[in-house]
Amino acid sequence: MSNIVILGAGVAGHTAAAYLQKGLNKNNHKITVISPTPTYQWIPSNIWVGVGRMTPEQIKFDLRPLYKKWGIEFIQAKAQSFYPEGDDQIKTGFVEVEYTNEEHKGVKRKVAYDYLINATGPKLNFEATEGLLPGNGNIASVCTFGHASHAWELFQEKLDKMKNGEKQIFVIGTGHPTATCQGAAFEYILNVDFEIKKRGLEKQAEVIWITNEYELGDFGMGGAFIPKGGFISNTKLFAESYFVERNITWIKRAGVKKLDDHKIYYENLDGEYLEQAYDFAMLIPGFAGHGFKGYDKAGNDISEKLFAPSGLMRVDADYTPKPFEQWSIKDWPETYQNPSYPNIFAPGIAFAPPHSISKPMTSKNGTPIFASAPRTGMPSGIMGKVTADNIIHWIKTGNATMIHKASMGRMGAACIVSAGYGMSKGTAATMTVSPVVPDWEKFPDWGRDIKTTMGEPGLAGHWLKWLMHYMFLYKAKGLPFWWMIPE
Amino acid sequence: MENRLIITKYSEQFYPPTPNNFTLFLRRSIFFQLIRFFILNYKIMKIVIKGHS
Ligand SMILES: Cc1cc2nc3c(=O)[nH]c(=O)nc-3n(C[C@H](O)[C@H](O)[C@H](O)COP(=O)(O)OP(=O)(O)OC[C@H]3O[C@@H](n4cnc5c(N)ncnc54)[C@H](O)[C@@H]3O)c2cc1C
Numbered sequence: 223m224s225n226i227v228i229l230g231a232g233v234a235g236h237t238a239a240a241y242l243q244k245g246l247n248k249n250n251h252k253i254t255v256i257s258p259t260p261t262y263q264w265i266p267s268n269i270w271v272g273v274g275r276m277t278p279e280q281i282k283f284d285l286r287p288l289y290k291k292w293g294i295e296f297i298q299a300k301a302q303s304f305y306p307e308g309d310d311q312i313k314t315g316f317v318e319v320e321y322t323n324e325e326h327k328g329v330k331r332k333v334a335y336d337y338l339i340n341a342t343g344p345k346l347n348f349e350a351t352e353g354l355l356p357g358n359g360n361i362a363s364v365c366t367f368g369h370a371s372h373a374w375e376l377f378q379e380k381l382d383k384m385k386n387g388e389k390q391i392f393v394i395g396t397g398h399p400t401a402t403c404q405g406a407a408f409e410y411i412l413n414v415d416f417e418i419k420k421r422g423l424e425k426q427a428e429v430i431w432i433t434n435e436y437e438l439g440d441f442g443m444g445g446a447f448i449p450k451g452g453f454i455s456n457t458k459l460f461a462e463s464y465f466v467e468r469n470i471t472w473i474k475r476a477g478v479k480k481l482d483d484h485k486i487y488y489e490n491l492d493g494e495y496l497e498q499a500y501d502f503a504m505l506i507p508g509f510a511g512h513g514f515k516g517y518d519k520a521g522n523d524i525s526e527k528l529f530a531p532s533g534l535m536r537v538d539a540d541y542t543p544k545p546f547e548q549w550s551i552k553d554w555p556e557t558y559q560n561p562s563y564p565n566i567f568a569p570g571i572a573f574a575p576p577h578s579i580s581k582p583m584t585s586k587n588g589t590p591i592f593a594s595a596p597r598t599g600m601p602s603g604i605m606g607k608v609t610a611d612n613i614i615h616w617i618k619t620g621n622a623t624m625i626h627k628a629s630m631g632r633m634g635a636a637c638i639v640s641a642g643y644g645m646s647k648g649t650a651a652t653m654t655v656s657p658v659v660p661d662w663e664k665f666p667d668w669g670r671d672i673k674t675t676m677g678e679p680g681l682a683g684h685w686l687k688w689l690m691h692y693m694f695l696y697k698a699k700g701l702p703f704w705w706m707i708p709e
Numbered sequence: 710m711e712n713r714l715i716i717t718k719y720s721e722q723f724y725p726p727t728p729n730n731f732t733l734f735l736r737r738s739i740f741f742q743l744i745r746f747f748i749l750n751y752k753i754m755k756i757v758i759k760g761h762s
Contacts, residue, residue, distance in 0.1 A: 462725035471722055600757075634756035649736065652749045654756045674756055680736040682746035686753075708757045 224251045224617045227317065227335035229301045231257035231285055233265070233599050234570025235341030236698060237606030237709060239294055244705060245614040248293035254333065258300040258322040260286050262698050263367050266599060267691050269409045271370035272504070273377065273417045275643040278367040281691070288700050297333065298323040301342065301512075304528055306563040307519040308334075315565065337613050340535050340568045341606060344509035347398070353481035354397045354507055360483060362504045364410050373504060377414065380502045384418070384426035390501040392418075393486060395432035397505025399477025400578075402442045402594040404435060407506050408461070409640045414504075415468050416642030416649075424469070431465060431472040432486065432498065432505070434591050436583055438462050438474060442593035444580045446655045447668040448677045454668065457653075460677050464641070464651070473498065475583070477591040478505060493586025509571065509594065511535070527562045530574035536560055537568050539576040546581050551631025551661045553577065557612060557624040558605055564622065567613070569605030571597045579659050599694075600635045601658060603709030604628045630658040634674060638687040641679070650683030652676070 226242060228235045239255050246253070263282040270276040289296045299319040306315040316334040321327055346365050348354045356363035362373035380390045394411035396404060411431055418427045431438070439445050439457030446457045465472055475491040486498045486505075511533020516525045530536055539555040553576040560566040568574075575595040583592045611626040634656030641649045654676050660669030668675075697707040717723065728736070735741050 459725055462721075463727060466722055466725045466727050634759055636753045636756050646739065647737075652753070654752060656756055656759065674752070674759075676752060678745070678749065680742050680745055681739070682742040682749055685742075685746055686749060 224336045225314070225334060226251065226253050226337045226339070226613060227333055228253070228255045228339040228341060229257070229317065230341035230343055230570075230572065231255050231262055232341060232343045232570065233602040234343070234572070234606035234609075235339065236262055236285070237603045238339050238341060238569065238610040239289075239292075240698075240700060240704070241607050241610035242613065243292040243294055245610065246617065251617065252295070253293070254295040254297060254335075255285070255289060256297045256299050256301060256317070256319055256333065257285075258298065260284055260296065260298055264691060264695050264698070265365075266406075266687075268364045268367055268370040269406065269413055269640055270643055271367055272362070272364040272373040272410055273413045273643070274374045275413075278371050281695070282367055283695070283699060292700065297321075297331075299331065301340075301514065302330075304338075304514060304516040304566075305332075305519075306338075306516065306524075306528070306566060309519060309521070315563070336565060337616075338566045339606075339609055339613075340566065340572050341570050342512055343571045345512045345533070347508040347510040350508045350510070351397050351478055351480065351505075354478075354505060358481075360500065360502055361481060362502065363507070364406065364504060365506070376502060377417075381418070381421060381423065383501075384423040385421075387426065389426050389428070391428045391430065391499055392502045393430045393432055393498055393500040394504045395473075395476075395506070396434045396593070397478045397481075397503075398508035399434055399479070399489070399589055399591045400594050401434060401506050401508050402596045403506045403509070404433060404441045404593060405596065405598065405637060405639060407433075407504065408441070410504055411470065412464070412468070412639070412641035413643065415470055419468075420642075429468075429470045430498065430500075431470055432476050432478065432488070433472065433474050434477055435474055435593050436491075436580065438465070438472060440580050440593055442578070442580055442596040443655065443658060444660060444669070446653075446670060446675055446677075447672060448675055449672060450677070454672060457677060460651070464679070475591060477585065477589055481505075489585055489587065489589055489591070491583055491585050491591055511572075511574075528560060528566075532574055534574035535566075535568035535572055536562075537573045539574070541574070541576055549577060550663065551629065551657065551659050554629045554631045554659055556627040556629045558609055559612075559624060567609045569609045570602035573605075597630075598635055598637055600637070600709055601628075601630055601633060604633060607709055631661055632657050634658065634671075638683055638690065640684065640687050642684070644684065645688075646681070648684030648688075649679060649681055650687045651679040652683045652686060
């Protein structure tokens with residue numbers, strides 16, 4: 223009998239749980255999921271919650287009945303410390319968790335495992351930027367359904383002000399000099415702009431994009447080349463064109479340092495310290511690890527063995543520091559297995575990337591200002607599945623060789639960038655890149671397979687995004703034939 | 710493209726390509742977009758299948 227523990231019930235963790243219960247006989251093996259909340263949320267649709275087009279109820283559901291049906295134990299708690307060698311009493315590895323439910327809030331417990339999947343995603347590091355906490359004055363976030371629902375309330379206040387003739391400045395983008403997830407902010411600014419125009423309030427609104435990207439359309443993946451209109455164009459022109467078409471202006475190469483109720487303070491790559499006034503801000507925070515600790519059998523701190531300085535987990539990546547020019551897809555992990563403790567895995571945002579994908583840039587004052595590496599939904603789901611497949615293979619055959627692999631240097635990703643909700647008036651850009659991390663050896667001209675890389679705006683994109691919302695929630699709910707829907 | 714005149718000349722916003730009316734028409738045309746919907750699905754599936762192999 224094997225005992226598998228999964229930390230986190232997001233895209234990577236829930237996908238891994240789903241495939242593990244499908245692939246293993248539940249009478250012989252135990253699967254436990256530990257997460258601070260019992261809800262699964264389809265995060266991409268938070269954009270629509272943030273503009274009032276969906277309610278939080280439409281994008282989330284309670285995982286407990288499903289896990290009961292699947293024979294998975296659910297513990298509502300947050301992981302705090304890792305003991306991969308066990309201790310005097312527990313011979314296998316274990317994690318120390320703290321309950322977050324009302325009944326046992328604050329109570330600690332040790333949960334033993336044979337295999338551990340750390341799929342805890344990012345810590346939304348709002349504290350790293352002074353004043354960025356959502357709910358603070360005019361600051362919103364769309365990173366969780368709770369945040370997005372508050373963003374909609376704040377947005378409505380601003381819409382009312384504009385209806386009464388007041389001018390409002392909307393600033394949306396990245397809220398930390400090395401933030402990632404530009405794609406989500408990009409979707410939100412386009413949706414906010416769409417809703418303003420739908421109400422005929424554009425004369426009252428100034429909409430501004432602020433970003434740490436070197437050029438627009440970088441999206442933390444170093445931008446992408448796309449065939450368009452007889453040219454090989456790029457995502458820079460694509461993003462700029464999208465903004466110009468909508469009269470959205472932009473500030474790029476900006477590292478946001480601080481916000482007060484009406485001003486954003488930032489430094490740019492030229493080393494200038496500048497300010498931008500705002501009435502509504504939605505800025506993506508920096509991502510970090512959760513501050514987990516690791517201890518060996520004797521109780522010595524081995525956090526460095528398990529976690530990178532960012533707090534994210536070390537996996538089978540090549541972490542040797544090297545200059546941008548020497549980066550290769552071989553640096554990127556394939557199995558998400560911890561090198562010191564092979565029965566620990568970290569799929570999704572929880573793993574520490576070897577480096578960014580975009581070129582690191584530093585301001586004249588020495589501040590790093592560039593986009594960190596994104597890990598979007600599709601790669602996170604695939605990593606979760608590959609982790610489950612490898613553990614199933616290991617358990618069934620006793621062979622610890624990782625036969626399933628999924629490197630971001632080989633897999634592609636599809637992303638639908640919503641730019642307005644509506645079955646006849648909506649729009650979204652359908653983007654695909656392959657691979658996610660450019661492979662300049664295999665594709666020396668464009669870094670990626672130009673035949674499968676694309677960016678196409680239009681109404682069909684909205685239909686796709688809408689369809690995906692229902693399709694991925696169907697899959698996550700484990701409804702009949704869920705496994706036929708790919709990640 | 711609502712109001713290009715408000716964009717300051719020689720600013721960054723002055724230069725990017727902007728869609729003409731025909732491109733905008735195609736982006737909004739239900740008939741054309743229905744065809745694109747199937748083509749886009751096919752293109753995405755190609756990427757998805759590759760990612761899962
Ligand atoms: C607004 C927004 C829009 C996005 N839109 C898209 C999109 O359109 N397309 C796309 O591909 N991607 C999109 N993304 C990215 C996508 O959401 C992420 O790639 C994906 O959620 C990452 O999955 P994950 O499982 O690694 O992390 P998460 O989904 O964040 O899951 C982490 C899980 O760990 C749990 N957890 C946290 N701390 C602990 C702890 N201490 N112990 C135990 N459990 C813990 C959390 O509660 C959660 O259940 C978007 C992201 C945002 C914020």
